Amino acid sequence: MEPGLGGLDGSTGLEPPPKEKTAWESEKFQAVEEACKWRDLDKLRKLAESEGGFLADELRQQAWPILLGLGPDVPTPADSWNELPRHQDEDQVQLDVDRAFVYYPKDQTSTQLEIQKAQLSSLIISILRTYPYLHYFQGYHDISQVLLLVLPARLLPTALARLSILRIRDFMLPKLDPAIAQLRLIPDILRGADPKLYRHLSGTEPFFALSGTLTMYAHDITTLGEISRLFDVLLAREPVFSVYMFATIVISRRAELFEVEEDEPEMLHSILSKLPKPLDLDRLIAEAVSLMERHPPEGLRAWKGISSASVLKTARDVNACCMQTLEDGERWFGQQSREILWQRRMRAARGLVWKHRRPMGMAGLAVLVGLVAMLARRETGMGVTGWLAAILARWVR
Known part of the structure; x- marks a missing residue:
């Protein structure tokens, strides 16, 4: 060695x-x-x-x-x-x-x-x-x-x-927004695979899967043999397989989850945020493969919200991913970073518009919405909130 x-x-x-x-x-x-x-x-x-x-x-x-x-x-x-x-x-x-x-x-x-x-x-x-x-x-x-x-x-x-x-790459961006977007796929998978379980968990946000998917399960699996075996398939499959793996783990625990009332989301979250022990990895992997074949990501509603620069889409074909360069990854990183900035500006802008909707009236609101869409895409030293504050000051004077 x-x-x-x-x-x-x-x-x-x-x-x-x-x-x-x-x-x-x-x-x-x-x-x-x-x-x-x-x-x-x-x-x-x-x-x-x-x-x-x-x-x-x-x-x-x-x-x-x-x-x-x-x-x-x-x-x-x-x-x-x-x-x-x-x-x-x-x-x-x-x-x-x-x-x-x-x-x-x-x-x-x-x-x-x-x-x-x-x-x-x-x-x-x-x-x-x-x-x-x-x-x-x-x-x-x-x-x-x-x-x-x-x-x-x-x-x-x-x-x-x-x-x-x-x-x-999605986890190494300035914000964790793309990581959260990945988690939104889990309810969609459950909706198609197990509607009853989906309804039971409908009040529980999928943040319980963050630690597992973010760390390729390396933070939660405590034996080297098990995590190495899981890495075999996580490296061999496309990155979205990790999400299907967690959905499979959730489905495997349905009996345990139905013992908890659906109006106790904190308890359900607590159960789901810890991986069950022992893990039958071979069985779970086989079931995750089958689950993904039956409910591919392209058929999930939340898939449309995944950035085209996300690893879930740029590495959808593992063979193609092996041919990609680090320069390709840096370019997609830049695209996602700009998208995150724009989305956050838009959320701030919408909140500001909603806050001041009454003083402006409907006509003023329509004009301001158009300005928000235009200004949120611009790189300015003032930032979108500053621009909006200046515009609103004129409207409410």
Whole structure:
């Protein structure tokens, strides 16, 4: 194994000795290796969905980079990021890294733990300094930790950069609006798949799924084996699959949820915000695949509200996503950032218009609405609220 980032081995170093493979495991090992050899994304996806996923880290070290679009020759990472300007979110990174490696790997000495934390901190900061437009979010360290414990060190910066910019970009924008928009798909999925459960949860906002979907479940699943197996399919499938995965988990708990009255949304939210234990991942993955086939995202009402620059749409085709460049991702990042600004200005403008609707009368209101639509699209130092305040001052004098 190659030396890891910061001098640490890329493996945990604490794994039990390999046991003899069964005939089924040997056959699947061979199938994964063959798919990796030919970089067969469709075959890798089917293998990731099937029982056990990629089975072992030695196979994941071959398969995950391919699924993330890494070429066969990845250059050795340089330390030049150390010389780049400090990123605004580095203090929060350190706070989160200090809380990392709580559940796995097991039986580390304090020295080993500190070395791994330093490695994780360097990995995250190298991404943020190299791509300073990205915004760190709490839970990003959980995702990064999984990659760090599985992949060879020389692949980590490139793998995490592509994951960040092309697969979880929606969560690294200035605001979490696109992440919330993703959650709005869950009620639509439930409406089609289980109308009775949908009605039962209709008073509960889908924010219960934020931690799971935001962190690719890495914050909520506490064993390395389980989260690595889930990453197999999350990397092999398109990003929207993560949303279907959570909807499947909700449906799997319908009996438990019906024990709580629908007029107790706080209790329902409390139940749904924690993943059930144990998780039958193979069964849940198979059901999520079926759920997505029966109720594809294009048929959901909330899908229309998803930005065309969202990863849910730009990475809808995993094969195409593997061919995308980081420059493509930066361009979509800019588009989404502008959309967020415009949407927030429009919400502020609508609120201001509604507040002053009586003094203006209907005719004045119609004119002002037109001005709002025009001005909200303009970049001005005053901002839309300042423009509206100036206009309203004229109307109400």
